[in-house]
Amino acid sequence: MAFDYDKYIRPGKLPHIWCPGCGHGIVMKGLIRAMDSLNLKKEDTCIVSGIGCASRLPGYIDCCTLHTAHGRAAAFATGVKMAKPEMNVILCGGDGDGTAIGGNHFIHACRRNINMTYIIMNNYIYGMTGGQFSPCTPTGAKASTTPYGNPDPGFDIAKLAIGAGATFVARGTAYHAAQIDKLIAEAIQHKGFSVVEILDDCPTTYGRRNKYRSVIDMMNRLKEVAVPVKAAEKMTAEQLEGKVLTGVLHKVEKPEYTEEYAKVIQRAQAAK
Amino acid sequence: MEKKLPTIEIVEKYCKGCHICVEFCPTKVLEMKGFVVAVKNLEACIKCMQCELRCPDFAIKVTP
Amino acid sequence: MAKKVAFLQGNEAAAHGALYAGCRFFAGYPITPSTEVAEVLSAELPKVGGKFIQMEDEIGAMAALIGASLTGSKVLTSTSGPGLSLKQENIGYACITEVPAVIVNVMRGGPSTGMPTGPSQSDVMCAKWGTHGDHPAICLVPASVQELFEETVRAFNLAEKYRTPVMIMPDEIVAHMRERIVFPEPGEIEVVDRKGPSVPPEQYKPYDTSFGDVPPLAAFGSGYKFHVTGLNKMQDGFPTTKAEIVQAEEERQVRKVEANKADIMKWEEYLCDDADVIVVAFGSTSRSARFAVNEARKNGIKAGLFRLITFWPFPEERLLELSKKVKGFITPEMNLGMCTGVVKGCIEGNAPVLGIFRVDGEPINPDQILDKMKEVK
Known part of the structure; x- marks a missing residue:
């Protein structure tokens, strides 16, 4: 049976604003399938985003949605989750929004291990403003503000999240569409701050400047670089050169922030 | 026994012509017709649902 | 039963005023000279089932505040000049999305890091023009510890009633001085709750x-x-x-x-009815002004005090009315003429406006105001 996405899409909001071949739509479909598989109640689910192409996602999904300021999704979401821990809080946005202007909120949400899921669509570029380089643009790549090649080294979002204290970190790609919902569903079920990085494509502002002839070229590149963590265990360092690990990269149990704060309330009331 | 054919519904007003479904269909069921996708060879469909899954634009619905 | 009386610091009174108004969420970031608001609420909010969170920065604090308010909580943050500058991004967000929030901003010297422990009244323009774009502004400027408590309650009421952020801006002197405060009984001061939906x-x-x-x-x-x-x-x-x-x-x-x-504007007129010279002042400066007015009356000068309790909206119409019968206004303030400019702008040139400006971290004393009165002919 065809999957019924309409159940979660706000009536009249499609077609979405994303360019032909942009993977954000594939990720949104994955999120919807994940929400459906977990039977999340729409009115008890809050999707929070910042600014940018990927941050337009909440507008399409029929639940409580909060399209905030550039980079601030994690901070707004922390307020929602703290005030109402019973809500499912899901964040989404792009690499520039989340790791540049929002980098501080991102690492601190990881550190607190607050029970939310952050889906970062990493297309290596600021798409909405026309293709400027982001903290995830590969060194040497062309962007509208790196006409001679990018001199900056990039972030590894997953390593950043693990280092900052996130207790669930996974990576998928827009090519591996069938895996996206599974990664997101596992992240949502995990108690603590979970990060799902989806390697994505921006044919319009990244691809055309970096020798990708088509959307298909970009999709095939995602297919080629991705190596599942299990498969990587049997590969040599040489074989892994230039590859990117996908799947669940990190999963540990640590005290969750809103539960810890509930204990603060108990202690304060016992002392009263 | 006669093979039951699936239905592939194309929502033309959503399709942006990105070619993803055409390219990743393993049996080449789909083709571009102008700027939007169209069904070329329904008999070849193996109901793998890849086109529906990969379409970024919610423009393909496959009923096996 | 006798009412509860306490000897409180201004910042502590603001925190207790917030609790009286029903505040159940605080997000903030440490900054002098407002930190005591956060310290009191970190202890008191969990006792009533509320939430306190110290965020990673001022921007994040304002963001978390809006997120929490959207779940129906009454919310507060506290900050001071440099923090107010950072919060402006999301103050604008609260304005356009019409989300209630209360911001205590204790005024210290600026711009930038300025004089962190010195008093100032130089953030009043930032309350109106700090964030970009057209937007409403409500800013309250209390002058005593008791009034800081009561105006904090009113700040919540206005935020909830008008779906907009409200700033309450004590200068550092009002925020850090200790005074006797009489706690109102529950129900004694009106507490307004947000209007919820009446449709399914x-x-x-x-x-x-x-x-x-x-x-x-x-x-x-x-x-x-x-x-x-x-x-x-x-x-x-x-x-x-x-x-x-x-x-x-x-x-x-x-x-x-x-x-x-x-409904929003509030001011006090003290001996203004027959005044030849009116001192327009707010916050701790209005306390020096009241002393100066009393001294002037003893010396036969018909002086009055027009004390602003809301700075925004500004009581333009009333000052225009008064300007038609006075010989002059005196505007003492701990900045380089912010209130003075607004007064000049609303009285259509009917009377001279003589400013007294101090930005050296020292309060304006009554003698300075008395001396200035002599210049009004």
Whole structure:
């Protein structure tokens, strides 16, 4: 049976604003399938985003949605989750929004291990403003503000999240569409701050400047670089050169922030 | 026994012509017709649902 | 039963005023000289089941505040000059999305790091013009510890009633001095709660003007689903660039405050009826001004005090009226003429406005004001 996405899409909001071949739509479909598989109640689910192409996602999904300021999704979401821990809080946005202007909120949400899921669509570029380089643009790549090649080294979002204290970190790609919902569903079920990085494509502002002839070229590149963590265990360092690990990269149990704060309330009331 | 054919519904007003479904269909069921996708060879469909899954634009619905 | 009396610091009184108003969420970041507000609420909020969070920065604190308010909580943050500058981004967000929030901003010297422990009154323009774009502004400027408590309650009432951020701006002297305070009994001061939706979820629109200029606000997690964005929006909350909608919505947002000035504005007139010279002052400076007015009366000078309790909206009409019968105004303030300029702007040149400006971290003393009165002929 065809999957019924309409159940979660706000009536009249499609077609979405994303360019032909942009993977954000594939990720949104994955999120919807994940929400459906977990039977999340729409009115008890809050999707929070910042600014940018990927941050337009909440507008399409029929639940409580909060399209905030550039980079601030994690901070707004922390307020929602703290005030109402019973809500499912899901964040989404792009690499520039989340790791540049929002980098501080991102690492601190990881550190607190607050029970939310952050889906970062990493297309290596600021798409909405026309293709400027982001903290995830590969060194040497062309962007509208790196006409001679990018001199900056990039972030590894997953390593950043693990280092900052996130207790669930996974990576998928827009090519591996069938895996996206599974990664997101596992992240949502995990108690603590979970990060799902989806390697994505921006044919319009990244691809055309970096020798990708088509959307298909970009999709095939995602297919080629991705190596599942299990498969990587049997590969040599040489074989892994230039590859990117996908799947669940990190999963540990640590005290969750809103539960810890509930204990603060108990202690304060016992002392009263 | 006669093979039951699936239905592939194309929502033309959503399709942006990105070619993803055409390219990743393993049996080449789909083709571009102008700027939007169209069904070329329904008999070849193996109901793998890849086109529906990969379409970024919610423009393909496959009923096996 | 006798009322509870305490000897409190201004910042502590602001925290207790917030609790009286029903505040259940605080997000902040440490900054002198406002930190005591956070310290008191970190201890008191969990006792009543409320939440306190120290965020990673000032921007994040204002963001978390808005997120929490959207779940239906009454929310507070506290900060000071440099923090207020950082918070402006999301103060603008709260303005356009019409989310209630209260910001205590203790005024210290600036710009930039300035004089962190020195008093100042130089943030009053930042309260109105700090964030970009057209937006409503409410700013309260109490002058005593008791008034800081009571005006904090009123700040919450105004934020909830008009769906807008409200700033309460004690100068560092008012925030850090200790005075006797009489706690009002529950119910003694009115506490206003947010107007919730009266329609079922499927009919709800977050900016439905058929309910007036201040549409009801539903809470996330209460069965109502809706979209909130910092883009210019339609009544259903979704973004639009349609010229006539953007124009109408922007005008309504400002009108919420402008058309309700009479309800929001508050000031005190002390000996103004027959005054030849009126001192317009606020915060701790108004205390020096009151002393100076009393001294002047003893010396036969007909002086009065016009004490601002709201700085925004500014009581322009009343000052214009008074300007027709006085010989001059004196405007002492701990900045380089912010209030003076506003007074000049509203009295149509009817009387001279003589400013006294100090930005050296010292309060304005009554002698300075008395000396200035002699210049009014």
